[in-house]
Amino acid sequence: MSPRPLAIDLDYLRQVLVELLEIPSPSGRTDHVQQYVGERLSALGIGxxxxRRGALSACLPGPRATGADRAIVVHTDTIGGMVKRLKENGRLExxxxGTHSARFAEGAHVRIFTDDLDRVITGQVLPLKASGHRYNEGVDSQGIGWEQVEVRVDEPAEDIAGLRALGIDAGDFVAFLPNPTVTPHGYVKSRHLDDKAGVAAVLTAFKALVDAGVRPAVTAHLLVTVTExxxxxxxxxxxxxxxxxxxxDAAVVAPGQQSREDAATLAMGDGVGPFDYHLTRNxxxxxxxxxxxxxxxxxxxxRSDVAAAVEAGAHARVALLGFGVDATHGHERTHLDxxxxxxxxxxxxxQSDLVFPEWDAEPEGDLADFPSLAVQPAGGEGPREGPIGIADAAGAAGADPHSRSAV
Incomplete structure (x- = not known):
């Protein structure tokens, strides 16, 4: 059966997104958010x-055993912080x-998670020179960097002993609060849209298939990682x-990029290299x-989850779909559209088949049988499969016939 558009439960997407955002999950402390995702899947009838390392796996079975499946990969971990040092002034270094600038940490409200699971301590990230009345123009000349900020704890603590009395120590996780907002025009503003908006979209897509009673054309695995x-x-x-x-994952909306907040993005390449030619075109x-x-x-x-998969030896075609995010790893914003x-x-x-269902059913095959997309049909008709000779490939692509890129 040909793929067809399905009804999308936008209320579900929005609710799941906001609930995910409200669960702190810096890399290394993700148990709670994974429990939430598992419960959402269970409510859909998906086990x-x-x-051991905390990644969650689920599956929507296809109608037949093809010998080759597909996987959708998202991540629930976010950027965050860790207490590096207790400071003599009762604040935290x-x-x-993850990779993010202290420029966007300044002013952030945080939660500090001590070893006492029943207690959460709040605080705020401030530059070392935080008072204009004290430092005057010095607040503007101070440099940017993690050594230039500190966490002011919302508890009585004036020195290291005071911090230790609160149970705070080096290695405690610090989560930056997201402060999610959905505007009347559909913009979603929040920290950590990367990649919780992606998780919400994937869960909503799986829900759409379940609600419509549609089985995927190929067994579809869901992998939710926690260390992206x-x-x-x-x-x-x-x-x-x-x-x-x-x-x-999040697509980069910035000058020099084509990604948009109100559109889906197909990444053709990233800092690691190009994505699979055939899968991206499909x-x-x-x-x-x-x-x-x-x-x-x-x-x-x-770089994304698939970079780690390929580096670990995954024998698969890989691609990246994204949702446009302005100010990634900063004051992020996307759009419901x-x-x-x-x-x-x-x-x-x-709902669609693999790019090459017969060829990819096995991890390897004869070169003569390899289906090619060197001659692309016009009008978005999908891939044209079938063997193609070297001379034909070179003529169609205008490329060196000895180059692998010609096919």
């Missing part, structure tokens, strides 16, 4: 398992978790039968055929 922000991502937890991996074809608003983009300073387009594209993709 899940957890790896921070070490960042520190580079480990989908380095483990993937089913060995997975032939296609699509990561869902996703673009699906979007074009069904009127999904999709833009293509290339990112410079970016972009999340809707992304969710619909995921629904269509899950």
């Amino acid at each position: 899940s398992t957890l790896t 921070l070490k960042p978790i 922000e520190i580079g480990h991502g989908a380095s483990h937890g993937l089913d060995p039968d997975v032939a296609e991996i699509v990561s869902v 996703l673009a074809s699906i979007a074009a055929e069904h009127g999904v608003r999709l833009v293509r983009d290339v990112f410079d300073y970016y 972009g999340l809707r387009h992304l969710t619909q594209l995921l629904c269509l993709y899950l």
Whole structure:
């Protein structure tokens, strides 16, 4: 059966997104948010398992055993901080978790998680020179960096002994509060949209299939990772039968980029390298055929879950779909329209077959049997499969016939 647009429960997407954002989950402290995702999947009738390292796996079975499955990968961990040192003035020095600038930490409200699980201490990140009445123009000349900020604790603590009396010590996690807001025009402003908006979109897509009684064309695995922000991502937890991996993550809205807050993004390459030629073009074809608003983009300073998967030896085609986010890893903003387009594209993709269902059913095959997309059909008609000779490929692509890029 051909893929068809499905009804998207936008109220569900919005509710799940806000609830995810309100759960602190800096990399290394993600048990609570994974429990939430598991409960959401269970409510849809989808079971899940957890790896030793905390990654969550779930599955929507397809109608047949193809010998090759697909996986959607998202992450629930966020950037954050860790107490590096107790300071003599009763404040805390921070070490960042993940890559983000202290410029956007200044003024942030935080939660400090001590070893006492029944107690959460709040605080706020301030520059060392925080008072204009004391430092005058010095507040503007102070440098930017993690050594230039400190956490003011919302408890009586004037020295190291006072901090220790509160149970605070080096290695305690510090979560930056998100302060989510959905505006009347559909903008979503919050810290940690990366990647909780992606998780919400994927859960909504799975819900759309369940609600419509539609089975995916190919068994679809969901992998929810918890260490993407520190580079480990989908380095483990993937089913060995997975032939296609699509990561869902924040797309960069900034000068020089094509990503938009109100559209889905197909990343063609990132800081690690290009994504799979055939899978990316197939996703673009699906979007074009069904009127999904999709833009293509290339990112410079970016890596995702699939980078870790490939580096760990995943033998699969990989791609990245995104939702446009302005001010990534800072004061982030996206739009519900972009999340809707992304969710619909995921629904269509899950209903479609693999790019090369017969070829990718096995991890390897004869070169002569390899199906090629060197000659792309016009009008978003999808991939044209079948063997193609070297001379034909060179003529069609205008490329060196001895270059692998010609096919």
